[in-house]
Amino acid sequence: MEDGHPTMLELLLEAHIGLERQGPGSPETVRRALAFLGPPERFQKIADLGCGTGGQTLLLAQALPGEIVGLDLFPAMAEKLNERARARGFGDRVRGVAGDMGDLPFERQSFDLIWSEGAVDNIGLEAGLRHWRDFLRPGGCVAVSCPCWLTPERPEAVARFWAEAGSPLDAVETNVGILRGCGYRFVAAFALTEDCWTEHYFAPRERAIQAMLEKYPESAEMQTYAALNRDEVALYRQFGRHYGYVFFIGRLDGTPA
Numbered sequence: 001m002e003d004g005h006p007t008m009l010e011l012l013l014e015a016h017i018g019l020e021r022q023g024p025g026s027p028e029t030v031r032r033a034l035a036f037l038g039p040p041e042r043f044q045k046i047a048d049l050g051c052g053t054g055g056q057t058l059l060l061a062q063a064l065p066g067e068i069v070g071l072d073l074f075p076a077m078a079e080k081l082n083e084r085a086r087a088r089g090f091g092d093r094v095r096g097v098a099g100d101m102g103d104l105p106f107e108r109q110s111f112d113l114i115w116s117e118g119a120v121d122n123i124g125l126e127a128g129l130r131h132w133r134d135f136l137r138p139g140g141c142v143a144v145s146c147p148c149w150l151t152p153e154r155p156e157a158v159a160r161f162w163a164e165a166g167s168p169l170d171a172v173e174t175n176v177g178i179l180r181g182c183g184y185r186f187v188a189a190f191a192l193t194e195d196c197w198t199e200h201y202f203a204p205r206e207r208a209i210q211a212m213l214e215k216y217p218e219s220a221e222m223q224t225y226a227a228l229n230r231d232e233v234a235l236y237r238q239f240g241r242h243y244g245y246v247f248f249i250g251r252l253d254g255t256p257a
């Protein structure tokens, strides 16, 4: 807090900590990505990087029998995942930890699957895929979503928004090339559907923002934060067919354990 007013970072956290997800995605998307990976029994040790409050982590726990560690830069997010995992009866095999996906605090070659939704662009797809490779066992898989261009037409307003957010967009084929260049076999890529943005992310976030506008009526930061979020929604409404999150699935050569 500064002079009794929350900072932008505090507002960002407060708006997101109570949400099921902190970015576009859905249960259907998790199922679709999992379907490319093969038998669930293969995945005994899983990392979910940039897990947020763990919406997708808990879906993975339902679908896969293994142990899952969710990692997030914000300790409050990792703790929220721990709370939710305990409440859902997954406390014995799902745990949230605070850490940096660009400098993983894990043993090398210890995971069968590295999952990451809407988070890798914080360190860059290539840097993430290159770093994470060493933490997969032979035959291990990566499933990662990141924002991409979906059409050859690239509206300037969209390019500016993502560049200013620190995540300049690339084409899907460029990212497939990056995945291959980092040593993975390309398995599949698919774009998230519109409801992943609207129903599963923007709508609950807007409800949280409405409540926060009432809670912080005097805060200029809150007004700015709400306006920025609403600009993002307006951009998606206008240009959403040109860009979106794409799930990329890759596999390392080698026989799974």
Ligand SMILES: C[S@@+](CC[C@H](N)C(=O)[O-])C[C@H]1O[C@@H](n2cnc3c(N)ncnc32)[C@H](O)[C@@H]1O
Pocket (backbone or CB within 6 Å): 020, 021, 022, 023, 024, 025, 049, 050, 051, 052, 053, 054, 055, 056, 071, 072, 073, 074, 077, 099, 100, 101, 102, 116, 117, 118, 119, 122, 123
């Ligand atoms: C857009 S949210 C997505 C959260 C969740 N995966 C989802 O799809 O709902 C991105 C998450 O990545 C986390 N994050 C950002 N940079 C990170 C880093 N370097 N290491 C670990 N987590 C990071 C943020 O704290 C945030 O929870």
